[in-house]
Amino acid sequence: MDTNIVISGVDKTFPTPHGAVVALQDIHLEIKKGEFVCLLGPSGCGKSTLLNAVAGFSLPTQGVIKVNGQAVTQPGPDRGMVFQEYALFPWMTVAQNVGFGLEIKGLAKADVRNRVNALLKLLKLFEFGERFPRDLSGGMRQRVAIARILALDSPILLMDEPFGALDALTRRSLQDELLRIWSELGKTVLFVTHSIEESIFLADRIVVMTYRPGTIKRDIRVTLPRPRDSASPEFNALKRELSELVSSEQARHEDAERRALTTD
C-alpha cells in the first residue's frame, strides 16, 4: 500500500496576548492509503489543529504535510472535511447541499442529480432531498454532511469529532454506517475524537496526543476483528490502556486551566 498522508516535523504556534502557545510540536505521522486513523486526546491537545493543517485551513508554522506527494498549501476537495457542527448551508436544501461540490466541479445538471440521488440513497436520506437542514435531526444533518463530502469522491476523509454532538444511539448507528462506507469505498480516514471507546470501535490505528505542546504520545495499532464488540475482554484491555494514557494528559490539562485561572 502507498503512503497517503505524510506529516513531517510539523510545529504550530499561535500568538496570544499571554505569549505564544505551542499547539503542535514536532509531529511525524505517516498514514497509508485506506487506513482508518483516530487522533485521540483531551481538548487542547492540538488534534483539531493537526486536522485543520492537513485540511489546509491553517498551515503549520514549521514542517511539511504531503498528501499523495503534494505539499498541502490550501484546502481542496481531495480532502473532504466533516465538521462537528455539520456546517451545512442552511439556505440550500439537502439535495443542493450534497450537490454543491459537484456543481463547483462543473458537472452537468443531470449528472449532479443522479449522483446526489445515489448518495441520498446510500445514506438513507432519499425522501429528505427537498427539505432544508433545519427540518432535520442532528444525526440526519451529519449524514447529509457526509454525503456532501462523499459526492466529491475525495480519497481522504477528515472528520473533526463528527459525532460529538449526537446522542449515544445515533452516534453508534452513524459509526456503523461510517465503517460500512469506509470499507466499501476504500477511503483513508483521519478522525479526531476525545472518546476512547469511539476510537477503539473505529480505528486501525489510534494516535494518542499529549496536552500542550501537542505531541504524539503513543501510536497504537488496533488488530481486533470487526465488527468490534465493546464487551469483549480485548476491547476492555485496550480501553484500560488508553484510559491511562489519556487521563494523565487530561490531568495536565486541568492543572493548566486551574493555574491559568488562579494567576488571572
Added chain:
Amino acid sequence: MTEGSQRFKGVLLILGILALWEGVGLLGWVNAKVLPPPHAVAIKWWEYLAPQQPYDAESDSRLSWLLSGELIQDAMGSLYRVLAGFVVGTLLALPIGLMMGASRQIYQLCNPLLQILRPIPPIAYIPLSILWFGLGNPPAIFLIAIGAFFPVLMNTIAGVRAVDGIFLRAARNLGASQTTIFMRVILPASTPYILTGMRIGIGTAFIVVIVAEMIAVNNGLGFRILEAREYFWSDKIIAGMLSIGLIGLAIDQAMSLLNNHLLRWHRGLEH
C-alpha cells in the same frame, strides 16, 4: 388565549377609541375644526378617494376613471417616489456594503467618511437637494435615496461580517472559488440582515417622502396634508394621515411576505 380572540380585542380597542372620539365631538367638548369627529373624517376620506368627474364611457376606461380620485393619484405619486428613491438607495448601498463587509481595507477606507455622513438626517439635505435638482421629483427621490441608503448599508456590512466562518471553511473545502463563495455563501448567509436593513430603509423612505413632498412637489400625500392645513381642512389632514398609515402598513406587510419567502430556510440564527 387564542390568536383569534386576541385579534378581536385589538379590533375592539380601535372601535372603542373611535367611539370615544365621536363622543367627545357629540358632547361638544372639542371644536370640530380642531378635531373633526370620525364620521366627518370618513366622509371626507370617501370624497378624497372617489373620482371627481362623473363617469364618461366615451373618453376613458372604467379602471382609469376609478383611479382618477385625488387620494389614489396622491398615493401613486408618493409610492412612485418611495420606490424610486428606495431602489436608488438600495442599489448603491448593497455593493458598497458587501465590499465593506468582505474587505477590511475597504471598510477602513470608507468607514470614517460614512460615520460622518450617517448622522446627518436626510431632511438636512433639503436645501442642497433643491439647489442641485430644482423642484419636482428629482430632489424628492434624492432625499429618499439618502434615507434608504444608510439602513441598508449598515445592515449589509453587519450581515457580511456575521457570516459564520465555518461556512467559508466548508465552501473552500468543497473547492469553491472566491466568486462562488461570495455569490453562493456570503450573499445568502447575509440575506437576513440585508432584508432587515431594507425593511428599515423603506420605512425611512416613507417618512422622508412625506417631508420631501411638503417642500418640492405639488402632489402626493405629504403635499395634500400641507395643502389641507392651509385651508384648515382638518378632516382632510386626518384622512391623509390615515392613508399614509395604511399604505405604510401595506408596504411593511409586502416586505414581510418577501422576507418569509426568501428566508424560508431560516429559523432564528442557528446552523
